[in-house]
Amino acid sequence: MSMMGELKFFLGIQINQNKDEVYVHQTKYTKELLKKFKLKDCKVMNTPMHPTCILSKEDTGLKVD
């Protein structure tokens, strides 16, 4: 790794380094995921899950796989 200079991008993880801080993020990876699953134009939500959301195994809804 030392031959390739400073580590910036590795396996989808971006690393920004400067003198006082290191910032690790996956912005590019997230954007690619949204593109891959065709959800680029979806509505934005504030939280990843509804607070009263209950998922169960006995769901008789439509199979999706």
Added chain:
Amino acid sequence: MIGSLLYLTASRSDILFNVCLCARFQSDPRKSHLTAVKRIFRYLKGTTNIGLLYKKSLDYKLVGFCDVDYAGDRIERKSTSGNCHFLGEYLISWASKIQATIAMFTAEAEYISAASYCTQLLWMKHQLEDYQINANNIPIYCDNTTAICLSKNPILHSRAKHNIEIKHHFIRVYVQKGILDIQFIDIEHQWADIFTKPLTVEKFDFIKKKFEHALCV
């Protein structure tokens, strides 16, 4: 879909619980589960640039938080434990996991959660020792007083002695040695909450703000 989200949890602690919850239904996914996964993506869309920010600091104080959602799992009534560890101000380790045993009461669930994550703290303590940083009396913040009493008091209570597996009692040894120190924290400041249950917008944003040094927008 789940697999790609799981990889994303490497830098995104805020979606860890939700992704793990959805992952439990992978064998027979239904429409409701897919909707839940899509909701995670919708959240991600608005927050693509969140990551972990580590600033230069000389503060090497190790702190642990552990929380539990008692019988949160609707299928087997197992409890979900969540924890996060900070070095100084920065988030360095986090986990959300369904407990292997079924807890009979809340304190037991909390106790199991604290005990299982104290191994992680001990490991980090040893890592720090390599850099000549000695940490003692590492605080673990827990929001259940009974669980704290259980870890400090070696007397076996009638309920505790039957229900809690022996392996979970090893936390006591470390508390008595003065390596770990379990302290009470009110539910408002229990940051590990985010790893155990779906939260309301206010609470979610509040915890995210607390992680702000870690999650930089």
